[in-house]
Amino acid sequence: MSDPINREHLNEITGGDEEFAQELLVEYLQSTTEIAEELRQQVDSPDCEKIRSLAHSIKGSSLSVGADGISQAAREIEDNARLGSVENLAASFSVIEENLAALRQLYP
Numbered sequence: 001m002s003d004p005i006n007r008e009h010l011n012e013i014t015g016g017d018e019e020f021a022q023e024l025l026v027e028y029l030q031s032t033t034e035i036a037e038e039l040r041q042q043v044d045s046p047d048c049e050k051i052r053s054l055a056h057s058i059k060g061s062s063l064s065v066g067a068d069g070i071s072q073a074a075r076e077i078e079d080n081a082r083l084g085s086v087e088n089l090a091a092s093f094s095v096i097e098e099n100l101a102a103l104r105q106l107y108p
Helices: 007-014 018-042 048-065 068-082 090-106
Strands: none
16 A cells, blocks of 8 residues: 555645654544544444534545545545445445554554
């Protein structure tokens, strides 16, 4: 797997400050992991609005730190939930989980 963070974007928003980037990513990982766990519990539920809301949160925070793969997968979940189509969310959710796991390896 390639780097789950768009380094160019991260450097742009942190001004190239590596310490700040590290702090930002650690905080991002903590909050996004919590939201992803809640989303995991909802993936098989019929509560499209809850799924959409959780995916929207993940999408926004991921976009802000340059976690493009996570943001894209969350957008797919959000779009499908908005349309009431929650049958095939597992593949997109797997992308989120894989990218979060890769980030945990890079930023323990």
